[in-house]
Amino acid sequence: MIIVLRPKTREEDKNRIIDKIHSLGLKTMISQGVERTIIGVIGEEDIMRVQPMEAFPGVEKVIPVLAPYKLVSREFKPEDSVIKVKGVDIGAKRVVVMAGPCAIENLETLRDIATAVRKSGALILRGGAFKPRTSPYSFQGLGLEGLKIMKEVADELGLLSVTEVIDPRDVELVVKYADIMQIGARNMQNFNLLKEAGKSKKPVLLKRGMMSTIKEFLMSAEYILSEGNFNVILCERGIRTFETYTRNTLDINAVPAIKMLSHLPIIVDPSHATGKWGLVCAVSRAAIAAGADGLIVEVHTHPEQAASDGEQSLNAENFDKMVKELTAIARAVGREI
Ligand code: PEP
Numbered sequence: 001m002i003i004v005l006r007p008k009t010r011e012e013d014k015n016r017i018i019d020k021i022h023s024l025g026l027k028t029m030i031s032q033g034v035e036r037t038i039i040g041v042i043g044e045e046d047i048m049r050v051q052p053m054e055a056f057p058g059v060e061k062v063i064p065v066l067a068p069y070k071l072v073s074r075e076f077k078p079e080d081s082v083i084k085v086k087g088v089d090i091g092a093k094r095v096v097v098m099a100g101p102c103a104i105e106n107l108e109t110l111r112d113i114a115t116a117v118r119k120s121g122a123l124i125l126r127g128g129a130f131k132p133r134t135s136p137y138s139f140q141g142l143g144l145e146g147l148k149i150m151k152e153v154a155d156e157l158g159l160l161s162v163t164e165v166i167d168p169r170d171v172e173l174v175v176k177y178a179d180i181m182q183i184g185a186r187n188m189q190n191f192n193l194l195k196e197a198g199k200s201k202k203p204v205l206l207k208r209g210m211m212s213t214i215k216e217f218l219m220s221a222e223y224i225l226s227e228g229n230f231n232v233i234l235c236e237r238g239i240r241t242f243e244t245y246t247r248n249t250l251d252i253n254a255v256p257a258i259k260m261l262s263h264l265p266i267i268v269d270p271s272h273a274t275g276k277w278g279l280v281c282a283v284s285r286a287a288i289a290a291g292a293d294g295l296i297v298e299v300h301t302h303p304e305q306a307a308s309d310g311e312q313s314l315n316a317e318n319f320d321k322m323v324k325e326l327t328a329i330a331r332a333v334g335r336e337i
């Protein structure tokens with residue numbers, strides 16, 4: 001349930017409503033819009049249905065939120081959320097490009113890749129230090145050493161960084177080194193990890209599980225918001241379908257659907273969505289045309305030598321070409337890169 005207050009509601013009237021909700025054993029989350037304040041009621045709300053909340057001074061309307069996700073819903077926050085990460089706004093006019101290797105391999109290679117993607121217009125460096133690999137025999141990432149390399153390169157080049165956290169016990173460590181923590185497709189329903197990420201105030205890039213519905217995806221985001229962290233960026237990265245030619249199938253529908261259902265920004269990962277570098281550019285064009293707020297792209301200076309996902313990584317030249325092409329698409333839909 002959300003309670004919409006009238007413009008210019010007095011602080012004491014607002015507090016009286018909040019106190020009433022708390023006295024029923026429920027939590028509140030406040031969405032402070034330009035015009036209006038909205039109070040989100042968190043918890044089992046059945047008890048609220050019999051409360052005459054409209055009778056409280058300051059209440060304009062009470063809206064039962066039928067969707068199971070509340071805080072991520074457009075009803076709760078009608079305006080788009082803009083996630084601010086050290087001067088970079090995600091969810092604003094500018095389409096934000098995140099790029100880098102699948103895995104951090106060593107300092108020199110990451111520096112080369114980062115230098116290239118920065119030159120082409122990427123603002124955020126991606127790279128995994130903890131890799132959730134399908135096979136236990138595949139490269140698992142450099143761990144803490146990888147985080148240190150990432151921070152060194154990002155600081156040196158003035159880039160922000162995003163890296164995956166796969167264990168709730170590592171959240172603190174990852175946020176110490178990276179600007180955005182990524183929760184990957186395989187962990188989208190790792191609820192302890194989501195809760196831990198929610199307790200931190202650091203931005204979270206939440207990727208859609210490969211077998212998750214849009215509703216389940218938004219419920220996972222709800223876990224993070226319900227712990228008090230509203231800095232969530234969603235990422236559509238393809239889902240598993242009967243098609244096997246591509247690694248996954250990009251659910252392009254998810255971009256406008258999520259824009260409709262939620263205020264959170266949504267970006268697209270064309271690399272994992274396709275699994276083939278030759279498809280990345282076309283799919284990225286589609287993502288921006290559909291309204292994506294950004295892209296996260298795998299790029300490697302020598303894809304044939306990459307420790308993981310080389311087959312879906314763009315080389316520096318193709319990445320540069322792609323960003324130039326995307327500039328025109330962005331402009332056509334009223335955005336910029
Ligand atoms: C990644 O971004 O490196 C990754 C493993 O992606 P996903 O979780 O979407 O498979």
Ligand code: MN
Nearest residue numbers: 102298308309
């Ligand atoms: Mn990868």
